[in-house]
Amino acid sequence: MIAVIQRVCEASVTVAGTPVSSIQAGAVVLVGILRSDAEADAKRMAQRIGGLRYFDDARGRLNRSLADAGGSLLVVSQFTLCGDCAKGTRPSYVRAAPAEQAQPLYETLIEALRADGHAVQTGVFGAEMQVSLVNDGPVTLIAESG
Numbered sequence: 001m002i003a004v005i006q007r008v009c010e011a012s013v014t015v016a017g018t019p020v021s022s023i024q025a026g027a028v029v030l031v032g033i034l035r036s037d038a039e040a041d042a043k044r045m046a047q048r049i050g051g052l053r054y055f056d057d058a059r060g061r062l063n064r065s066l067a068d069a070g071g072s073l074l075v076v077s078q079f080t081l082c083g084d085c086a087k088g089t090r091p092s093y094v095r096a097a098p099a100e101q102a103q104p105l106y107e108t109l110i111e112a113l114r115a116d117g118h119a120v121q122t123g124v125f126g127a128e129m130q131v132s133l134v135n136d137g138p139v140t141l142i143a144e145s146g
Contacts, residue, residue: 001041001105001145002032002081007054011074011133013123020129021121026071027054028133031109032081033102034095041145042105046112048143049073062139066118073113076123076131077106099126 005027012022029049054062055069066073079102083091097105103125113120123129 001034001037001045001109003045003049003143003145004030004078004081005049005052005054005141005143006030006133007136007139008074009134009136011131013074013076013121014130014132015124015127020124021074023072023074023119023121025069025136026119027066027073028131029073029075030078030081030131031075031106032078033097033105034082035097035101036095037097037101037105037145039105039108042108043112045143045145046109046116048145050113050116050118052141052143054139054141067116072119072121074121074123074131074133075106075110075113076129077102077125 007027010024011028013020050066053065055064057063079096082096083093085091106125110120
């Protein structure tokens with residue numbers, strides 16, 4: 001599982017012109033699920049997202065976690081994160097999990113984040129989405145479950 005975590009001042013998701021979710025301060029998490037991923041990977045990723053320290057402390061150092069900062073999450077599935085760009089000009093998506101495997105793992109990730117006490121909003125799995133966000137910092141991290 002691959003996650004791109006972007007600290008934001010605010011963010012929202014729109015599908016077909018209709019707003020479906022939004023958050024204020026927190027993080028947008030774009031999630032790519034690999035064929036090799038299992039439920040344990042989703043739970044490990046939830047712990048990583050919640051435990052990483054990417055919010056400023058009183059001295060301006062990245063020393064506070066999402067929970068410490070009281071932020072929210074906007075979690076969006078994005079299979080293109082699994083793309084392999086090593087050869088040619090067209091990425092290969094053979095590593096990406098098919099939807100029937102990916103969706104339950106995406107939902108497991110969300111449930112694990114909520115079980116850990118995080119306020120979580122989501123995109124719509126498999127939908128064509130427009131994600132708007134205002135980066136804070138900018139702070140952007142890439143995390144992998146393995």
